Amino acid sequence: MLHINKIRENKESYIALLKVKNMDATDLIIHAIAKDDERKATQQKADELLTKGNQLAKQIGELYKTGKAAEANALKDESSTIKESSKALQAKQAELEKEIQDILVQIPNVPHPSVPQGKSDENNITIKEVGAISALMKGAKPHWELTTDYNLIDFELGNKITGAGFPVYVNKGAKLQRALIAYFLDKNIAAGYTEYLPPHVVNEASGFGTGQLPKFEEDLYKIPSDIDLYLIPTAEVPITNFFRDVIVKGFPIKCTAYTPCFRREAGSYGKEVRGLNRLHQFDKVEIVQIQHPEKSYETLDVMVNHVASILNELELPYKILQLCGGDLSFSSALTFDFEVYSAGQERWLEVSSVSNFESYQANRLKLRYKDENGKMQLCHTLNGSALALPRIYAALIENNQTAEGIKIPKALQPYTGFDIIK
RNA sequence: GGAGAGGUGGCAGAGUGGUCGAAUGCACUGGUCUUGAAAACCAGCGUACAGCAAUGUACCGGGGGUUCGAAUCCCUCCCUCUCCGCCA
Numbered sequence: 217m218l219h220i221n222k223i224r225e226n227k228e229s230y231i232a233l234l235k236v237k238n239m240d241a242t243d244l245i246i247h248a249i250a251k252d253d254e255r256k257a258t259q260q261k262a263d264e265l266l267t268k269g270n271q272l273a274k275q276i277g278e279l280y281k282t283g284k285a286a287e288a289n290a291l292k293d294e295s296s297t298i299k300e301s302s303k304a305l306q307a308k309q310a311e312l313e314k315e316i317q318d319i320l321v322q323i324p325n326v327p328h329p330s331v332p333q334g335k336s337d338e339n340n341i342t343i344k345e346v347g348a349i350s351a352l353m354k355g356a357k358p359h360w361e362l363t364t365d366y367n368l369i370d371f372e373l374g375n376k377i378t379g380a381g382f383p384v385y386v387n388k389g390a391k392l393q394r395a396l397i398a399y400f401l402d403k404n405i406a407a408g409y410t411e412y413l414p415p416h417v418v419n420e421a422s423g424f425g426t427g428q429l430p431k432f433e434e435d436l437y438k439i440p441s442d443i444d445l446y447l448i449p450t451a452e453v454p455i456t457n458f459f460r461d462v463i464v465k466g467f468p469i470k471c472t473a474y475t476p477c478f479r480r481e482a483g484s485y486g487k488e489v490r491g492l493n494r495l496h497q498f499d500k501v502e503i504v505q506i507q508h509p510e511k512s513y514e515t516l517d518v519m520v521n522h523v524a525s526i527l528n529e530l531e532l533p534y535k536i537l538q539l540c541g542g543d544l545s546f547s548s549a550l551t552f553d554f555e556v557y558s559a560g561q562e563r564w565l566e567v568s569s570v571s572n573f574e575s576y577q578a579n580r581l582k583l584r585y586k587d588e589n590g591k592m593q594l595c596h597t598l599n600g601s602a603l604a605l606p607r608i609y610a611a612l613i614e615n616n617q618t619a620e621g622i623k624i625p626k627a628l629q630p631y632t633g634f635d636i637i638k
Numbered sequence: 639g640g641a642g643a644g645g646u647g648g649c650a651g652a653g654u655g656g657u658c659g660a661a662u663g664c665a666c667u668g669g670u671c672u673u674g675a676a677a678a679c680c681a682g683c684g685u686a687c688a689g690c691a692a693u694g695u696a697c698c699g700g701g702g703g704u705u706c707g708a709a710u711c712c713c714u715c716c717c718u719c720u721c722c723g724c725c726a
Contacts, residue, residue, distance in 0.1 A: 263695045273707040277656040295706040
């Protein structure tokens with residue numbers, strides 16, 4: 217959520233920048249500012265009345281104390297009237313505050329000035345491409361055939377017990393998944409991140425804090441119970457919410473966590489969702505940083521390089537893309553996506569998304585620090601996948617299929633305990 | 639699931655109807671003293687909103703109520719702790 221005062225200060229430039237996200241926020245912004253003006257005026261009136269009321273109450277107290285009960289009683293009527301009108305004003309103020317918030321949550325984060333205009337992922341800019349796409353043997357297979365041939369994943373079984381998009385990993389297929397999780401976590405810990413294992417279910421306040429709610433409720437699985445709980449769509453939600461209402465003492469704060477991720481993915485279909493390409497439950501290792509505003513873009517680069525170094529070790533061909541305005545998420549100011557080449561499908565698969573949210577999330581979270589003048593300021597938050605499992609898994613087995621079997625990259629062998637799947 | 643206790647500033651902890659945004663201690667910040675440090679002493683030290691400012695308003699777990707006036711009384715919800723039961 218953008219801060220209303222920041223919107224006031226940067227009205228024109230925000231409107232212009234939001235157009236890069238293909239969003240005309242002019243009406244929302246004008247409306248929000250008008251409501252805020254009204255709110256200020258209302259508060260001033262309410263404060264005046266309350267001041268008067270407080271003074272009267274004090275007088276009445278004094279009069280009682282000095283035994284002038286009659287005079288005190290005379291003042292009570294006036295006090296009652298004041299109270300009634302101030303209540304009405306306060307109710308109006310609360311209503312206005314809610315209206316303003318309802319508008320503000322509809323305005324996406326302002327993109328960084330470097331974000332290119334664009335309609336969709338086709339307009340993303342390739343920053344870097346690493347690793348040669350190796351020529352595969354004849355008859356190379358997509359992963360959904362390999363997982364069956366080698367008995368690594370049972371999609372049918374998952375279908376039976378839960379539904380489509382909930383695969384069951386089997387035998388070495390399960391071990392490979394577990395190895396990747398442990399490997400990613402170790403890489404992140406080595407880079408200075410603290411490991412967490414958070415709950416996989418969060419409350420409404422957390423969903424709001426990171427921006428999944430109220431706008432994207434239909435993307436989440438909701439647990440019917442007396443209080444509203446949601447299955448997490450990413451570890452970003454519990455982790456970032458650790459810092460809700462927190463005043464941080466030092467920067468940076470670096471967290472990593474493995475969690476399963478649950479997504480409704482309503483409306484997806486076709487070969488985009490075949491096999492591991494898009495699931496309702498998948499595993500992901502996430503990295504999150506809380507940073508000083510002046511350092512956040514530097515940190516974004518560091519995080520991008522960190523993810524790149526993991527892909528280098530896994531010997532997967534990948535490219536880094538800067539997302540255009542049209543593909544940028546609601547809360548993000550600047551995002552770099554990683555795609556690995558999946559040789560069996562002959563296409564690029566998104567495996568990581570590294571973003572700087574600037575103070576957009578922090579404002580909702582009330583995640584702040586005290587600056588050198590002792591003033592409260594909003595922190596910047598960043599996060600990225602390091603990494604999302606299923607598509608890495610898919611690319612790994614597709615790219616490394618040989619006549620002898622599926623070869624495991626060196627970096628992963630200490631974790632799998634085997635170097636080939638036959 | 640049953641019984642009880644409790645939620646106050648960064649922490650500890652007072653406060654049961656008015657002058658309480660809240661004693662006191664610790665922590666923290668600045669100063670005096672000291673060769674330096676410690677100790678001692680002096681001063682400062684919550685957040686949000688409004689205002690150029692002076693200042694005003696709100697906040698003592700959340701919400702509602704009683705009252706001229708609520709941290710304090712009432713209702714309700716949430717949370718924590720202790721004991722018992724159940725349980726991986």
